[in-house]
Amino acid sequence: xxxxxxxxxxxxxxxxxxxxxxxxxxxxxxxxxxxxxxxxxxxxxxxxxxxxxxxxxxxxxxxxxxxxxxxxxxxxxxxxxxxxxxxxxxxxxxxxxxxxxxxxxxxxxxxxxxxxxxxxxxxxxxxxxxxxxxxxxxxxxxxxxxxxxxxxxxxxxxxxxxxxxxxxxxxxxxxxxxxxxxxxxxxxxxxxxxxxxxxxxxxxxxxxxxxxxxxxxxxxxxxxxxxxxxxxxxxxxxxxxxxxxxxxxxxxxxxxxxx
Amino acid sequence: xxxxxxxxxxxxxxxxxxxxxxxxxxxxxxxxxxxxxxxxxxxxxxxxxxxxxxxxxxxxxxxxxxxxxxxxxxxxxxxxxxxxxxxxxxxxxxxxxxxxxxxxxxxxxxxxxxxxxxxxxxxxxxxxxxxxxxxxxxxxxxxxxxxxxxxxxxxxxxxxxxxxxxxxxxxxxxxxxxxxxxxxxxxxxxxxxxxxxxxxxxxxxxxxxxxxxxxxxxxxxxxxxxxxxxxxxxxxxxxxxxxxxxxxxxxxxxxxxxxxxxxxxxxxxxxxxxxxxxxxxxxxxxxxxxxxxxxxxxxxxxxxxxxxxxxxxxxxxxxxxxxxxxxxxxxxxxxxxxxxxxxxxxxxxxxxxx
Amino acid sequence: xxxxxxxxxxxxxxxxxxxxxxxxxxxxxxxxxxxxxxxxxxxxxxxxxxxxxxxxxxxxxxxxxxxxxxxxxxxxxxxxxxxxxxxxxxxxxxxxxxxxxxxxxxxxxxxxxxxxxxxxxxxxxxxxxxxxxxxxxxxxxxxxxxxxxxxxxxxxxxxxxxxxxxxxxxxxxxxxxxxxxxxxxxxxxxxxxxxxxxxxxxxxxxxxxxxxxxxxxxxxxxxxxxxxxxxxxxxxxxxxxxxxxxxxxxxxxxxxxxxxxxxxxxxxxxxxxxxxxxxxxxxxxxxxxxxxxxxxxxxxxxxxxxxxxxxxxxxxxxxxxx
Numbered sequence: 001x002x003x004x005x006x007x008x009x010x011x012x013x014x015x016x017x018x019x020x021x022x023x024x025x026x027x028x029x030x031x032x033x034x035x036x037x038x039x040x041x042x043x044x045x046x047x048x049x050x051x052x053x054x055x056x057x058x059x060x061x062x063x064x065x066x067x068x069x070x071x072x073x074x075x076x077x078x079x080x081x082x083x084x085x086x087x088x089x090x091x092x093x094x095x096x097x098x099x100x101x102x103x104x105x106x107x108x109x110x111x112x113x114x115x116x117x118x119x120x121x122x123x124x125x126x127x128x129x130x131x132x133x134x135x136x137x138x139x140x141x142x143x144x145x146x147x148x149x150x151x152x153x154x155x156x157x158x159x160x161x162x163x164x165x166x167x168x169x170x171x172x173x174x175x176x177x178x179x180x181x182x183x184x185x186x187x188x189x190x191x192x193x194x195x196x197x198x199x200x201x202x203x204x205x206x207x208x209x210x211x212x213x214x215x216x217x218x219x220x221x222x223x224x225x226x227x228x229x230x231x232x233x234x235x236x237x238x239x240x241x242x243x244x245x246x247x248x249x250x251x252x253x254x255x256x257x258x259x
Numbered sequence: 260x261x262x263x264x265x266x267x268x269x270x271x272x273x274x275x276x277x278x279x280x281x282x283x284x285x286x287x288x289x290x291x292x293x294x295x296x297x298x299x300x301x302x303x304x305x306x307x308x309x310x311x312x313x314x315x316x317x318x319x320x321x322x323x324x325x326x327x328x329x330x331x332x333x334x335x336x337x338x339x340x341x342x343x344x345x346x347x348x349x350x351x352x353x354x355x356x357x358x359x360x361x362x363x364x365x366x367x368x369x370x371x372x373x374x375x376x377x378x379x380x381x382x383x384x385x386x387x388x389x390x391x392x393x394x395x396x397x398x399x400x401x402x403x404x405x406x407x408x409x410x411x412x413x414x415x416x417x418x419x420x421x422x423x424x425x426x427x428x429x430x431x432x433x434x435x436x437x438x439x440x441x442x443x444x445x446x447x448x449x450x451x452x453x454x455x456x457x458x459x460x461x462x463x464x465x466x467x468x469x470x471x472x473x474x475x476x477x478x479x480x481x482x483x484x485x486x487x488x489x490x491x492x493x494x495x496x497x498x499x500x501x502x503x504x505x506x507x508x509x510x511x512x513x514x515x516x517x518x519x520x521x522x523x524x525x526x527x528x529x530x531x532x533x534x535x536x537x538x539x540x541x542x543x544x545x546x547x548x549x550x551x552x553x554x555x556x557x558x559x560x561x562x563x564x565x566x567x568x569x570x571x572x573x574x575x576x577x578x579x580x581x582x583x584x585x586x587x588x589x590x591x592x593x594x595x596x597x598x599x600x601x602x603x604x605x606x607x608x609x610x611x612x613x
Numbered sequence: 614x615x616x617x618x619x620x621x622x623x624x625x626x627x628x629x630x631x632x633x634x635x636x637x638x639x640x641x642x643x644x645x646x647x648x649x650x651x652x653x654x655x656x657x658x659x660x661x662x663x664x665x666x667x668x669x670x671x672x673x674x675x676x677x678x679x680x681x682x683x684x685x686x687x688x689x690x691x692x693x694x695x696x697x698x699x700x701x702x703x704x705x706x707x708x709x710x711x712x713x714x715x716x717x718x719x720x721x722x723x724x725x726x727x728x729x730x731x732x733x734x735x736x737x738x739x740x741x742x743x744x745x746x747x748x749x750x751x752x753x754x755x756x757x758x759x760x761x762x763x764x765x766x767x768x769x770x771x772x773x774x775x776x777x778x779x780x781x782x783x784x785x786x787x788x789x790x791x792x793x794x795x796x797x798x799x800x801x802x803x804x805x806x807x808x809x810x811x812x813x814x815x816x817x818x819x820x821x822x823x824x825x826x827x828x829x830x831x832x833x834x835x836x837x838x839x840x841x842x843x844x845x846x847x848x849x850x851x852x853x854x855x856x857x858x859x860x861x862x863x864x865x866x867x868x869x870x871x872x873x874x875x876x877x878x879x880x881x882x883x884x885x886x887x888x889x890x891x892x893x894x895x896x897x898x899x900x901x902x903x904x905x906x907x908x909x910x911x912x913x914x915x916x917x918x919x920x921x922x923x924x925x926x927x928x929x930x931x932x933x934x935x
Contacts, residue, residue, distance in 0.1 A: 332826065338831070411644055434922045446666075536888075540892050565747070
């Protein structure tokens with residue numbers, strides 16, 4: 001598990017407006033790649049194109065290619081539904097299904113594919129996923145309580161459990177800790193370190209310290225001004241980006257001079 | 260550890276996908292089949308053809324999708340086809356009613372219809388002028404009663420109520436009032452008038468009372484909603500100038516929301532102008548023009564339509580033609596009111612958006 | 614800040630003790646509150662006058678009712694009450710799936726730009742006066758369904774619903790229910806549309822990100838979220854169908870027979886239609902008896918609507934959409 005993503009010359013449009021311009025980047029398997037940059041620089045939009053979730057937004061479309069271990073996500077005959085089963089996603093705000101119990105939430109994706117899986121097997125799977133998300137000990141005695149009864153940080157880990165129950169190759173995280181308190185944030189960051197043993201992880205974050213703490217590779221996005229498309233300015237090992245970036249704008253952003 | 264075995268083989272992202280041309284092709288094929296079967300055994304019944312075509316199309320897509328795309332995509336396509344089908348189905352009565360009213364109403368949609376009453380008319384000829392005048396008078400009076408009560412209640416709810424118990428009770432019972440069956444409103448008006456003036460055969464004002472019962476809750480709901488949209492900053496600015504509350508409401512709050520309120524009133528009129536049952540009970544029948552709201556039965560357009568249909572003379576077609584002409588007039592009035600209401604709402608929308 | 618309190622009390626200012634503008638405030642506030650109270654009074658009067666005018670029939674001697682009215686009250690009104698509920702239930706059985714389908718089409722299938730015009734198109738159905746629907750159902754629909762009813766009776770007659778001697782006019786309770794269904798369709802649709810639109814985007818995206826198809830996303834995120842709202846929408850539609858008069862009056866040739874067979878010419882009439890058909894010729898005790906029937910109808914619709922509103926308000930308290 002854990003696959004390489006290669007993006008070449010990717011452009012994202014909302015109608016006529018070009019939101020992201022000419023992004024090319026390789027995302028290595030079993031590592032954490034962080035996207036940083038000022039608001040509106042297109043990093044979240046770009047993240048969504050990696051599992052075709054941008055198609056949910058009316059008028060959004062993509063040019064270019066995204067290869068998952070050599071297979072183009074935008075090739076002919078590719079089914080976005082299948083893409084999303086292989087590339088999981090965790091959102092900014094925790095979003096467990098309010099009408100489902102904790103266990104049902106974890107199994108929500110599985111139930112779509114394997115309706116006839118025996119109950120005991122499902123229980124095992126739920127346990128594995130919850131353990132994988134460091135949530136098992138906290139919820140094992142109340143699996144049938146609603147998912148919304150958990151705290152915000154627990155809910156977010158529930159969403160991570162829901163995503164990894166699908167055994168994805170890649171996990172996309174769109175500012176997963178921005179709505180959480182510092183302790184919950186730390187729990188999520190620890191979890192990312194464990195998850196990268198098995199998955200390719202891509203995270204969008206506003207928090208540069210977070211990027212420095214959790215990521216192996218950092219990519220910096222920027223816009224030239226309002227109405228201009230977002231661009232990938234520079235990507236490299238996190239240590240290098242944070243200590244000796246090649247581009248002046250990166251250095252300015254990292255040192256807090258704008259954004 | 261249990262896993263769902265999906266170590267991904269190359270090509271796992273691509274799913275079998277029906278080529279784009281297949282679904283339209285199936286639709287055309289199913290349509291042809293439906294028409295053919297209907298012509299052969301159903302005597303060319305188009306409804307039969309459409310039903311057959313739709314069912315064939317559903318089954319054909321189901322089979323094709325299951326073979327090529329799998330059960331989940333097939334379920335998705337089934338849901339899509341059923342949902343689009345539901346929408347088309349709902350358009351049928353709308354289209355059919357419009358078509359019937361226009362085509363059958365046209366026969367008597369003439370000058371006589373708008374200049375003559377039914378006084379001394381037996382058989383052909385005659386018109387609905389008495390009913391049109393009655394409808395305008397009865398509805399106009401209902402509007403005069405409903406708007407002050409409805410608007411003031413809305414003011415109370417949005418400006419004074421502040422969620423006290425009276426306001427809560429009013430809100431609840433306004434909702435209840437929305438659900439009063441129209442014929443019950445008619446019976447109420449009749450019962451009220453019987454208590455006041457004794458047994459009667461109905462008159463225009465009683466009809467206005469009945470329509471008011473139906474109209475007031477609509478006016479309250481729409482006006483309250485619009486008053487609540489007025490930004491609080493406007494009220495505060497006015498208070499800060501030392502303007503008392505009632506002047507603030509009448510000079511600042513209501514004028515800001517006036518276009519929406521007017522539009523809401525027009526739409527409320529459109530709602531009640533087509534009411535039949537309460538007028539049947541409260542305002543009665545007559546063949547003659549009556550300009551007095553307070554004495555003798557008064558004909559209204561909806562009752563005219565009902566009467567022409569339900570109590571035809573010897574030549575049924577003549578009465579039916581009049582009924583459809585009345586229906587067409589009624590639809591035209593209601594649509595016109597709806598159009599005006601929406602135009603007013605859009606044209607004079609407050610420019611105070613944030 | 615509190616904007617509802619009156620002007621700040623300026624103790625030392627040289628204002629007159631009775632500011633004339635304060636009088637204006639009091640009068641206007643009184644008028645507004647009075648109008649609200651008036652509404653409560655009107656509603657109480659509706660119930661009271663129906664009781665007063667219907668009372669003579671409710672409490673009259675059955676023998677007197679038999680000679681001067683329509684007969685003993687309970688046994689007279691029972692078939693009509695049954696017909697009212699039965700026609701409304703049939704109408705809802707047809708309207709609800711279609712209405713939910715339309716609402717889903719408008720909110721989740723049609724292009725975003727088309728949503729408003731399409732919604733307006735369905736709202737047009739609500740604008741058509743009931744007497745026009747009645748005319749349409751009586752003059753056109755009942756004639757066009759005769760063939761279908763014969764076929765249903767011949768081929769599906771083993772189902773009790775479709776059994777019995779099929780009506781030759783097509784003016785059966787099923788036809789009336791179809792017209793009622795068309796009339797309640799826009800009500801249920803517009804309310805369902807509203808609750809579907811309120812589904813949090815977060816939940817929809819969560820489902821899609823798990824690899825759900827559009828329909829699976831709707832089953833996973835939209836429908837469970839909307840369920841209480843849908844129940845309320847259906848109840849309000851039911852309230853409308855119970856009280857609707859003209860469509861049934863003009864379409865149904867109703868009798869007094871309590872039966873579930875929907876294709877025969879011996880269907881029970883509804884309360885509303887019975888009143889409308891008999892009121893113009895009624896006098897004396899008969900009028901009282903029809904008003905008493907109206908009271909029964911009022912009670913039924915009141916109960917249904919109250920339950921619906923209660924569900925709506927409960928939902929508003931607990932929705933906290935996130």
